[in-house]
Amino acid sequence: MKGKSVSILLLIFSFCMAPWVDAQDNRKGSWLPEDGKMSVPDRKSTEVSDFLKSLHGYLRPIVCEYEDVVLKSAKGFKKGKAQVQTSSWSCNINETTVADCPDALDLDITFMITEGELKSGGVALAFDFTGWSRENYVLMPAYVYNGNRFHVETNGYMAPYPSYYYYNKNVPLLFSNSPRLSEERSASKIEALTGNLATPAFCFFSPKEQRGCIILTEQKSHLGNYGMFIEENASQDRATFVVSAPGVRELTAGFGDFGYSGDQACKWTSGDRLRMRFRIYNFEASGIPDLLDKFMNVRKEVTGKNNPRNLCPFSTVTSFTADYKNQVRWLEKGTGKSFYRMENSDGYQLGWVGGLMGTFAMLALDDSLSRERVIQTYDYVVSNMRGKSGYFYGSFRDGKVGSDRDNIPDAALVRKNSDALFFMMKHLLLFEQQGYGDLVKQEWKDAARALAQAFVNTWVKNKDLGNYVNAATGEIIIYHSTSGAIAPAGLVLAARYFKENSFLKTAMEIAGYFYDDYVAGLGLTCAHSGDIMQDADADSAYGFMESLMALYYATMDKKWLSMAQTTAHLAATWTLSYDYEYPPGSTLYDLKANTAGAIWASVQNKHAAPGICTSSGDYLFKLFRATGQVRYADLLRDIIHAHAEVMETPGRSTTGMGPGTSMERIQTTDADGKGAVGVILKTSNGWTEDCGLLMSLEVPGIYVQTDQDVLYVFDHLKVEVVCRNGDEVTLRIANPTRFDAATAVFAERSSSAGKPLGYCNFTQWKKVLVKAGNIVEVVIKATDDIKIASKAKC
Structure with a gap:
C-alpha cells in the first residue's frame, strides 16, 4: 500500500474493523x-x-x-x-x-x-x-524482522502516533499491530x-x-x-x-x-x-x-529457480508509459499551476510515490514537450512547498501545504525530503548532461542547497534525522528510524555539485550510523513509507543501498561496497524469490504470471508490488558491476521482469487503464480478504508507472565486457555470444516479444568495471534495433562502437 491510493476494499476494512485485537x-x-x-x-x-x-x-x-x-x-x-x-x-x-x-x-x-x-x-x-x-x-x-519485538500501542492502518512521541527523543521504535x-x-x-x-x-x-x-x-x-x-x-x-x-x-x-x-x-x-x-x-x-x-x-534452493518471461522490451515500456504520463498524468491549469501528477488525485505529494521522481524519467526522454512540463512541475513545487527550515512540506493541495501526519502541524516525512534532495540533484545533473544547463533556475539550486543544509543542521544537532520533521522550524517531531535512508545519496551529489565538503562528511556519518545501528544492529531498516508507523519496510533497505553506492561513487572506499552488499541481502528478504502459484480464477493465474521479483511493502502493508518505491534499482547493477557477483544482477532482473508481468500492454489487459499502466498490488496474502489473492485491482498507480520508466531507462538492456566472459541481459531479449575477437565481441540478439525493441547496450573492458558509474551515463549507451520476432548480430567494441554484422567476425 503506497500513499493515498487506498483501495475501496482496504478503506472499508479499516473503517469497519473490530475493536483492537492484539x-x-x-x-x-x-x-x-x-x-x-x-x-x-x-x-x-x-x-x-x-x-x-x-x-x-x-x-x-x-x-x-x-x-x-x-x-x-x-x-x-x-x-x-x-x-x-x-x-x-x-x-x-x-x-x-x-x-x-x-x-x-x-x-x-x-x-x-x-x-x-x-x-x-x-x-x-x-x-x-x-x-x-x-x-x-x-x-x-x-x-517478521528481529521478531517484530518492538513497542506497539497503535491499531489499524496508518494509526496516529501517541502525543507523547512528539518532540521526544526518549521513546522506542513504534511498530504497527502486526x-x-x-x-x-x-x-x-x-x-x-x-x-x-x-x-x-x-x-x-x-x-x-x-x-x-x-x-x-x-x-x-x-x-x-x-x-x-x-x-x-x-x-x-x-x-x-x-x-x-x-x-x-x-x-x-x-x-x-x-x-x-x-x-x-x-x-x-x-x-x-x-x-x-x-x-x-x-x-x-x-x-x-x-x-x-x-x-x-x-533463498531459491527449495522453491527452485524462477522463470522470468520476456514480455515487453524496455523501449516499449518507455514508449507506452511516457505516452500515458503525457496524456493522463499531466494536469493543465495554466501558468504556475500545472504539473505532472504522481497519483490519481490533483493534489501534489513530494517524493515517496513519485513527486519530483517520475519527472526525472520524463526529462530523460529528451523531448521538448516533456522537458517543458518537467520545468513547470519544478516551478510548481519550489514556489509552493518550501518550508522556512529548508525542508519541503510533504503535500500541497487547494493552495495550501499539508502535514504528513494528521494532528501534527507542519509534519514532513523525512523520507519525502530525502527523495526530493536526491532527485533534485539528479535533475540538475541531467539538465547539464543534455546540454540544457541554462534552463536550470537559480531558485531550484537555492532550494536544493537549502534542503541539503537542513539535513546537515538536523544531523549535527541531533545525531539523528528522525522520522518526521517540522518543515517550518527544522525540529525533529518523531525521532529515530531510517526514514532518511536515501538522504546520504542526496548529500553526496549535493557535495559534488555545490563543492561543499560538509555535505559529504555528514553523508558518511549518517550512513555509518544507519548501517551499524539498524542494518547490522537490528537487522532491519524502517519507516520509509508515509502510511506506516516505524515498521520494517523494503523501501528503506533499497533506498539505503542507493546511499551506500553513492558513497562508493564519491570515495572509492570499498567499505561502502561491503555495507551495500549486506544491505542488498536485507533488501532481498523483501523480494519474492519464486514464482508464486496463484489460485485459479484470479487475475494473475489467468495471466500465467511469474511474479518472482515483486517487492513487499512493509511489515504493516502485507502485499508485494511491481518495483522499488520509487527507483530503477540501478544501484543493484552498479553493485554487480563493482563486485562481479551475479546474484545482484539476478535480483534486479527479477524485479524488472515482475513489473512487466503486471504492466498493461495492447491485447494483455491487467489494470484496464491502458498500455503502460500498472497497479501496486501483487497480492499473495489474504490481508485484503481471501478472495483478493492474485487479483489486480482496476486502477493504476503513478509510482509503479515511474518504476517502469526508470528501470527501462537507467538499466542497460545488455551489459557486456569485451575482454572477459561477462554478459548479462536485463531487457526482454535472448542474447548469446557468437564469438570474441580481440577487443571485439559478436552478439546474437533475438527478440521473442510482440514489440520492436531498441535496446541499450553498455560495453566496457573489465578494467573499467571497478570505476563507479555516475548518474547520467545511461544517456550515452548505444541502441540496437531488433524487430519483433527477429534476430540480429552485432559487433561491439568497448568504446560502445556497435556495428550490425552480416556474419560473425571470427
Missing part, C-alpha cells in the same frame, strides 16, 4: 510440547538431531487436531507411529546430506493415515529449540501462511552460539499453502518453529490489525498421505550480516 490473542491453541519439554521421546531422526545439536534443536513430526481454527492437540510420533482418536498414522523421514555443503541437510517427510479417519486435522513438522534466547534475531522474510514475539517477558505466537512471506523460510541468528539457522520449505502441498508458526514460552528460553499442512491460523493479519482467519482443517481418511520437503542450514555466523549473506545465497 497479536497475542491467538494463543487459544499452542504448538509447544504439552509436557513443556522440548526433547523428543522417540528420536528416530538421529541425523537431524545431531545436525541441530549445536543449536539445541530437535525435530518433532506431529498430527494436529483442530476445533474450528484452534489447535486442540498436537500428537507426536513414537517409532514413526501415532494414534489420534480412532485414526492411526505413520511418518517416514528421509534425510540427505547436501553435496559440497556440509552445513545443509535435506528432509523429505511423508505422513500417512493408515487406519480410521480424522474429521478436522492436519500434519506438521516442529523444530523445537532449547537454550533459546529473546536476544536471538528472528526473520521471516517480508513478515504478528510479533513479545516485547515483554511473556509467551507469544506468530502465525502466517507461506503467502505472507517473500521466501517460505524461518531464519535466526544466535549471538550466544555464534550460529545461524535457515529452514526453507515449499509454498504449498495439495491442501494449499503451508502454515508457518513461531511460538515462545513465557520465560522465552524455548521456542518452536512449525510448518503445517493445511495452514490453519487463529487470526489473520491485516494492515496493522487482526481478524478471524477462516482457515479450515481437513478430513483425513485411511490412505491419505502428504509429503513435505525442507532444507535446513546450520552454520557459523558472527552477526546478522552473516545470516543475511547466507540467505541471499540459498
Whole structure:
C-alpha cells in the first residue's frame, strides 16, 4: 500500500474493523510440547538431531487436531507411529546430506493415515529449540524482522502516533499491530501462511552460539499453502518453529490489525498421505550480516529457480508509459499551476510515490514537450512547498501545504525530503548532461542547497534525522528510524555539485550510523513509507543501498561496497524469490504470471508490488558491476521482469487503464480478504508507472565486457555470444516479444568495471534495433562502437 491510493476494499476494512485485537490473542491453541519439554521421546531422526545439536534443536513430526481454527492437540510420533482418536498414522523421514555443503541437510517427510479417519486435522513438522534466547534475531522474510519485538500501542492502518512521541527523543521504535514475539517477558505466537512471506523460510541468528539457522520449505502441498508458526514460552528460553499442512491460523493479519482467519482443517481418511520437503542450514555466523549473506545465497534452493518471461522490451515500456504520463498524468491549469501528477488525485505529494521522481524519467526522454512540463512541475513545487527550515512540506493541495501526519502541524516525512534532495540533484545533473544547463533556475539550486543544509543542521544537532520533521522550524517531531535512508545519496551529489565538503562528511556519518545501528544492529531498516508507523519496510533497505553506492561513487572506499552488499541481502528478504502459484480464477493465474521479483511493502502493508518505491534499482547493477557477483544482477532482473508481468500492454489487459499502466498490488496474502489473492485491482498507480520508466531507462538492456566472459541481459531479449575477437565481441540478439525493441547496450573492458558509474551515463549507451520476432548480430567494441554484422567476425 503506497500513499493515498487506498483501495475501496482496504478503506472499508479499516473503517469497519473490530475493536483492537492484539497479536497475542491467538494463543487459544499452542504448538509447544504439552509436557513443556522440548526433547523428543522417540528420536528416530538421529541425523537431524545431531545436525541441530549445536543449536539445541530437535525435530518433532506431529498430527494436529483442530476445533474450528484452534489447535486442540498436537500428537507426536513414537517409532514413526501415532494414534489420534480412532485414526492411526505413520511418518517416514528421509534425510540427505547436501553435496559440497556440509552445513545443509535435506528432509523429505511423508505422513500417512493408515487406519480410521480424522474429521478436522492436519500434519506438521516442529523444530523445537532449547537454550533459546529473546536476544536471538528472528526473520521471516517480508513478515517478521528481529521478531517484530518492538513497542506497539497503535491499531489499524496508518494509526496516529501517541502525543507523547512528539518532540521526544526518549521513546522506542513504534511498530504497527502486526504478528510479533513479545516485547515483554511473556509467551507469544506468530502465525502466517507461506503467502505472507517473500521466501517460505524461518531464519535466526544466535549471538550466544555464534550460529545461524535457515529452514526453507515449499509454498504449498495439495491442501494449499503451508502454515508457518513461531511460538515462545513465557520465560522465552524455548521456542518452536512449525510448518503445517493445511495452514490453519487463529487470526489473520491485516494492515496493522487482526481478524478471524477462516482457515479450515481437513478430513483425513485411511490412505491419505502428504509429503513435505525442507532444507535446513546450520552454520557459523558472527552477526546478522552473516545470516543475511547466507540467505541471499540459498533463498531459491527449495522453491527452485524462477522463470522470468520476456514480455515487453524496455523501449516499449518507455514508449507506452511516457505516452500515458503525457496524456493522463499531466494536469493543465495554466501558468504556475500545472504539473505532472504522481497519483490519481490533483493534489501534489513530494517524493515517496513519485513527486519530483517520475519527472526525472520524463526529462530523460529528451523531448521538448516533456522537458517543458518537467520545468513547470519544478516551478510548481519550489514556489509552493518550501518550508522556512529548508525542508519541503510533504503535500500541497487547494493552495495550501499539508502535514504528513494528521494532528501534527507542519509534519514532513523525512523520507519525502530525502527523495526530493536526491532527485533534485539528479535533475540538475541531467539538465547539464543534455546540454540544457541554462534552463536550470537559480531558485531550484537555492532550494536544493537549502534542503541539503537542513539535513546537515538536523544531523549535527541531533545525531539523528528522525522520522518526521517540522518543515517550518527544522525540529525533529518523531525521532529515530531510517526514514532518511536515501538522504546520504542526496548529500553526496549535493557535495559534488555545490563543492561543499560538509555535505559529504555528514553523508558518511549518517550512513555509518544507519548501517551499524539498524542494518547490522537490528537487522532491519524502517519507516520509509508515509502510511506506516516505524515498521520494517523494503523501501528503506533499497533506498539505503542507493546511499551506500553513492558513497562508493564519491570515495572509492570499498567499505561502502561491503555495507551495500549486506544491505542488498536485507533488501532481498523483501523480494519474492519464486514464482508464486496463484489460485485459479484470479487475475494473475489467468495471466500465467511469474511474479518472482515483486517487492513487499512493509511489515504493516502485507502485499508485494511491481518495483522499488520509487527507483530503477540501478544501484543493484552498479553493485554487480563493482563486485562481479551475479546474484545482484539476478535480483534486479527479477524485479524488472515482475513489473512487466503486471504492466498493461495492447491485447494483455491487467489494470484496464491502458498500455503502460500498472497497479501496486501483487497480492499473495489474504490481508485484503481471501478472495483478493492474485487479483489486480482496476486502477493504476503513478509510482509503479515511474518504476517502469526508470528501470527501462537507467538499466542497460545488455551489459557486456569485451575482454572477459561477462554478459548479462536485463531487457526482454535472448542474447548469446557468437564469438570474441580481440577487443571485439559478436552478439546474437533475438527478440521473442510482440514489440520492436531498441535496446541499450553498455560495453566496457573489465578494467573499467571497478570505476563507479555516475548518474547520467545511461544517456550515452548505444541502441540496437531488433524487430519483433527477429534476430540480429552485432559487433561491439568497448568504446560502445556497435556495428550490425552480416556474419560473425571470427
